[in-house]
Amino acid sequence: MSIIQQVTTASLSDNWRTINIDLLDPESSSNFDTSTLHPPLVPVSDDEIRTLGQQIRQLMRGGDAEGALRGALEMPPYGGSDAVKELHAETVILVLQSIKASEMTPILKRIFQTDGGSEALDALMKYLYKGMAASSSHSPSRSSAISPQSTGAGFSQMGGRPAVASESSTMSVLLSWHEKVVDVAGLGCVGRCMTDWRKV
């Protein structure tokens, strides 16, 4: 093999494209911790969120769905571990399922008009998206038992199946809440969900 050929094959190979040049630049944006960009979040322990969950369930049993929803959205555990967040998301979705469709808009309007109501609805919107993400990420794993071909084909096809009936009912609850929240808090609310670094 002549030298010229070697040079050409070396320069034709696109290995250099895969070099991460950011690692070589000490001032690169990938070389700092993005969590330093915002103030640290308050940590929330497992016990605290369990007690809160209990209180909220109590309110629900007492028939005060609005109070339960308000309580659940007031202090979302932004600084908690994944398990804590999961636990609280379950509580919120339980509350959402307990509220009748005709009650949704009046409750949302009342919450929106109070102090910090816009923040609460932003938090609610985050839980709606989290709920939808959770139920759609479950479905491929379950569906693989039934039909291996449909990988992540989307939840819409799974909806009719009896195995995921409860899931699809959760989804329809979440979707109708989504519609109502957008009616009250506007599209700005969806935008804030996307930009916010405080994840639920």
Next chain:
Amino acid sequence: MASPEVHHLFHHPIADHSFSADKQTLAVARDTSVELYGRTGSGFKLKDELKGHDKTVTSVDIALNSGRIVTCSQDRNALVWEPSPTGYKPTLVLLRINRAATFVRWSPSETKFAVGSGARVIAICYFEEENDWWVSKHIKKPIRSTITTVAWHPNSVLLAAGSTDAHARVFSSFIKGVDARPEPGVWGERLPFNTVCGEYLNNSSGWVHAVSFSPSGDALAFAAHDSSITVVYPNGADQPPRAVISVNTQLLPFMSLIWNGESEIIAAGYDCEAYRFKGGEGGWQLTGSLESKGRPGLGDAREESAFNMFKQMDLKGKTKDDTQLKTVHQNTINTIRIYEGSGGTVRKFSSSGVDGRIVIWNA
């Protein structure tokens, strides 16, 4: 209230626009060139084209007194266009950045300009007489991401900048020999170059699209991608601010904002229309749109003979033509600027957007 003056220049996005002091010349950033329009009667006519950049021009600004035009582009360069009897002469400015230049504005003194960039620096450029050359100094720390927008304080020393790291910051751009030493104020007392006088973040923290000092310079407003505007009232050097007021709206995000006096802000963006905010240190509120909806002469007025209705049904399969927005701008508004005003109050302002329209509004 008189209706706004609408000029539809072309079917192409306008990245930025700027009027000369006498309002006879309009500079518009279109693709890789800047087009200069001259006023002829009630309209604008293309009279010159400034070609010098080879990538998209991101920003343009005309200095009100000297008439010099500064442009910057994704090709990482800024050009200063000097007016001369034979046309505009470009001078290249060495920005020393390795990413696109995103935003440029002349300081009120017109001796400096600031260029924001994707290289996480702001280049402060000034003219060095002995070398006959524009040179730049970088503001680097603590910027962590692309600078999307900058705005000058009336004293030409302080500079506000918004960034995609969700912070709005206030820096000192003091340059010895160019600037007079600034009076101590609410933003700080000693202000050497690159002093960080303030760093602000709101709760839901979106990219900052627009920043602006109030006419007195004692308050700062910024609009972010979380559909909010935030107003900051500082309280002197190293003190926490007196008040930081954030207004979350139900609307789509704002791309640009201006102050009208100390108690009113006009902001516009993805909703294709301008909105008014009112307030002060105690709190701010969205008071509504500047457009009166369903204005006569736009669609709704031709409401509807039976003949017309059937004709529409025959032609389009529907009776209502809903391809037009009800707003004057038919797409996102990128920039709003003060067109006419005095002492901090705005009488008229101009807006430009993705739809290729320039609109002059009564504030």
